[in-house]
Amino acid sequence: xxxxxxxxxxxxxxxxxxxxxxxxxxxxxxxxxxxxxxxxxxxxxxxxxxxxxxxxxxxxxxxxxxxxxxxxxxxxxxxxxxxxxxxxxxxxxxxxxxxxxxxxxxxxxxxxxxxxxxxxxxxxxxxxxxxxxxxxxxxxxxxxxxxxxxxxxxxxxxxxxxxxxxxxxxxxxxxxxxxxxxxxxxxxxxxxxxxxxxxxxxxxxxxxxxxxxxxxxxxxxxxxxxxx
Numbered sequence: 001x002x003x004x005x006x007x008x009x010x011x012x013x014x015x016x017x018x019x020x021x022x023x024x025x026x027x028x029x030x031x032x033x034x035x036x037x038x039x040x041x042x043x044x045x046x047x048x049x050x051x052x053x054x055x056x057x058x059x060x061x062x063x064x065x066x067x068x069x070x071x072x073x074x075x076x077x078x079x080x081x082x083x084x085x086x087x088x089x090x091x092x093x094x095x096x097x098x099x100x101x102x103x104x105x106x107x108x109x110x111x112x113x114x115x116x117x118x119x120x121x122x123x124x125x126x127x128x129x130x131x132x133x134x135x136x137x138x139x140x141x142x143x144x145x146x147x148x149x150x151x152x153x154x155x156x157x158x159x160x161x162x163x164x165x166x167x168x169x170x171x172x173x174x175x176x177x178x179x180x181x182x183x184x185x186x187x188x189x190x191x192x193x194x195x196x197x198x199x200x201x202x203x204x205x206x207x208x209x210x211x212x213x214x215x216x217x218x219x220x221x222x223x224x225x226x227x228x
Contacts (some may be wrong), residue, residue, distance in 0.1 A: 009223045010036035011216060012070045014181070016062070017203030018050065024064050026212055033216025037068040037092070040133045044075040046097050046179065048147045055088035062089025072120065074147050075099065079106055086113040094118035094141045095128050107136050117177065122147060123155050124153050127165055134176060139199065140165060147180030154183025166196025185209045189219050190226035
């Protein structure tokens with residue numbers, strides 16, 4: 001993946017839960033806490049019922065952080081905006097299987113632009129939706145909440161989905177990484193790592209209360225202990 005991140009499992013704090021009034025300070029705090037990437041949720045108010053950020057915010061974060069920018073496009077017609085997000089500094093770009101008509105074309109374009117391509121599955125979308133695209137992506141993002149808002153409760157069945165995807169990847173002899181987003185906290189990070197997750201996105205668990213740097217460290221300690 002473009003811009004290497006440190007460690008086997010990666011913590012990617014979601015800025016959706018950050019205080020945008022002190023965004024630079026919040027980003028630097030999670031860097032101190034050991035974050036391996038910065039997760040940015042892009043929502044258009046159509047594909048999901050919320051409206052968040054665009055390329056200017058991605059560009060602003062790119063200027064202040066050396067970490068990989070993990071840009072999750074929860075939008076309709078993502079192909080129209082791939083170049084804009086890549087030019088703004090997106091290193092990893094993921095698109096929803098449910099939102100793209102010609103998925104292979106979209107994934108190919110992301111790679112041509114020099115970013116690492118990923119695909120996303122909503123909680124109710126089954127793993128067979130990945131059958132024809134898995135070998136073409138660098139990572140798969142499994143949603144463990146229904147996308148649109150931060151602070152939702154983790155859907156327990158996501159653990160089995162992670163394990164099943166890990167088995168599929170191993171069976172095919174691929175190096176595809178598994179990312180999980182939604183309700184990730186200190187109570188489930190270890191189980192997710194043991195199930196096969198490589199990248200964990202956490203928002204409220206890091207930025208919700210207390211010191212983001214220490215919250216990130218706490219999650220990372222649990223992740224490292226689970227790596228075995």
